[in-house]
Amino acid sequence: MMPMTKRQFLGSAGGLAATLLPFAAFERAFAQVAAVAPADLARDEAFWESIRRQYVVTRDFIQLENGYYSLASEPVLDAYVRHVRDVNAQSSFYMRTKQVDDKLAVRRALARMLGCPAEELIVTRNTTEALDTVISGFDWKPGDEAVMAEQDYGSMLDMFKLQARRHGMVNRIVSVPLQPASDDEIVALYEGAITPKTRLLMVCHMINITGQILPIGKIVAMAHRRGVQVMVDGSHTFAQLDFRIADLGGCDYYGSSLHKWLGAPLGSGILHVRRDRISGLWPIYGDASFADDDIRKLNHTGTHPAATDLAIHDAIAFHETIGSARKMARLRHLQRYWTGKVRGVERIVVNTPDAVERSCAIANVGIEGITPADLARTLLDKYRIFTVAIDGAGVRGVRVTPHVFTTSRELDALIAALRELAGHGARV
Numbered sequence: 001m002m003p004m005t006k007r008q009f010l011g012s013a014g015g016l017a018a019t020l021l022p023f024a025a026f027e028r029a030f031a032q033v034a035a036v037a038p039a040d041l042a043r044d045e046a047f048w049e050s051i052r053r054q055y056v057v058t059r060d061f062i063q064l065e066n067g068y069y070s071l072a073s074e075p076v077l078d079a080y081v082r083h084v085r086d087v088n089a090q091s092s093f094y095m096r097t098k099q100v101d102d103k104l105a106v107r108r109a110l111a112r113m114l115g116c117p118a119e120e121l122i123v124t125r126n127t128t129e130a131l132d133t134v135i136s137g138f139d140w141k142p143g144d145e146a147v148m149a150e151q152d153y154g155s156m157l158d159m160f161k162l163q164a165r166r167h168g169m170v171n172r173i174v175s176v177p178l179q180p181a182s183d184d185e186i187v188a189l190y191e192g193a194i195t196p197k198t199r200l201l202m203v204c205h206m207i208n209i210t211g212q213i214l215p216i217g218k219i220v221a222m223a224h225r226r227g228v229q230v231m232v233d234g235s236h237t238f239a240q241l242d243f244r245i246a247d248l249g250g251c252d253y254y255g256s257s258l259h260k261w262l263g264a265p266l267g268s269g270i271l272h273v274r275r276d277r278i279s280g281l282w283p284i285y286g287d288a289s290f291a292d293d294d295i296r297k298l299n300h301t302g303t304h305p306a307a308t309d310l311a312i313h314d315a316i317a318f319h320e321t322i323g324s325a326r327k328m329a330r331l332r333h334l335q336r337y338w339t340g341k342v343r344g345v346e347r348i349v350v351n352t353p354d355a356v357e358r359s360c361a362i363a364n365v366g367i368e369g370i371t372p373a374d375l376a377r378t379l380l381d382k383y384r385i386f387t388v389a390i391d392g393a394g395v396r397g398v399r400v401t402p403h404v405f406t407t408s409r410e411l412d413a414l415i416a417a418l419r420e421l422a423g424h425g426a427r428v
């Protein structure tokens with residue numbers, strides 16, 4: 001079962017041709033702007049309006065909560081349905097004769113994107129499965145320590161708490177400042193929590209509640225100097241930021257979800273484990289057929305939706321047509337477009353750093369005197385704008401996450417709503 005070709009992309013989108021941009025036209029659109037710098041293209045509203053025609057986005061409200069998961073484009077969705085049908089038609093024949101080779105092919109494709117050998121990467125169902133495999137796979141001894149931040153994702157923090165209960169290890173929790181003065185401040189914060197007993201440091205590549213990007217390379221260098229391994233929560237960064245694993249300073253583990261920024265079907269993720277760290281992890285599920293230093297020992301989750309793996313190829317093809325650098329530039333532009341118009345306005349608090357390199361698509365905004373829950377509810381009920389309330393870990397506001405199909409007009413509606421709610425009239 002081969003991944004979709006460009007021709008099939010076109011064919012498969014045919015039923016919706018009246019509203020959708022055919023894939024060939026989509027490819028041509030990007031070919032025509034090959035010489036345009038990503039930062040310049042990012043400001044070309046007409047161009048990105050045409051890209052929106054690859055997506056069927058709800059008209060019921062303005063979708064600014066694309067951080068939970070982002071909808072697949074129509075060509076990817078179409079291909080996915082076709083893979084579901086093909087696998088279903090062949091059923092156990094597919095599973096017995098093709099599944100293993102296809103799995104290897106998708107691992108190779110994802111490893112190419114991340115810039116690591118396929119032997120260091122497995123396909124998981126999501127970031128949670130990826131990172132919890134590492135946290136629970138560690139050979140914790142009583143008194144061992146781990147370092148993490150209160151702004152990390154709740155499921156991972158809970159998994160560390162479980163290890164503390166089970167093995168008597170100890171978790172040390174730092175709090176990342178909303179507006180850091182420098183990379184050094186953040187590195188020093190993590191370093192201050194390391195003791196001779198620290199074995200693992202978890203750090204978000206991008207903090208999900210604020211969108212803040214952390215200086216991973218510098219944190220990894222510091223931790224490795226202190227003999228501490230680093231697990232990077234890259235839930236939001238694979239296919240949002242333009243980077244390769246080598247840019248993360250040789251981190252030991254990296255996990256991400258593909259249903260977030262790659263636009264792959266729900267229930268797809270990756271785990272990267274540096275080759276020399278594989279044998280040190282205990283698998284969650286038993287599988288005696290792989291050697292201790294074979295990463296596939298961590299991937300035995302039983303019979304699973306194989307069509308999802310196949311559609312990852314289609315999501316990669318779609319993503320690479322846009323191009324990582326162009327996508328990142330557009331996402332960053334959208335975020336800075338709206339935050340730039342409300343930052344500094346009385347009563348409006350942007351909980352995301354202003355420095356360009358410290359954020360991309362995601363940002364968080366609060367209004368003094370309005371609870372995050374009320375703000376999110378009012379934005380939806382009164383202005384038909386969907387965001388998510390964040391109230392914890394020092395962050396009070398709503399998380400706003402545009403995607404490549406978001407238009408500046410939609411962001412203008414957000415800006416006007418925020419200004420009105422803060423008592424400044426609706427002027428943009």
Ligand SMILES: Cc1ncc(COP(=O)(O)O)c(C=O)c1O
Nearest residue numbers: 126127128129153208233235257
């Ligand atoms: C920072 C972070 N880590 C991990 C996760 C878990 O991702 P998933 O639910 O896809 O496993 C999320 C989900 O939003 C997240 O924001």
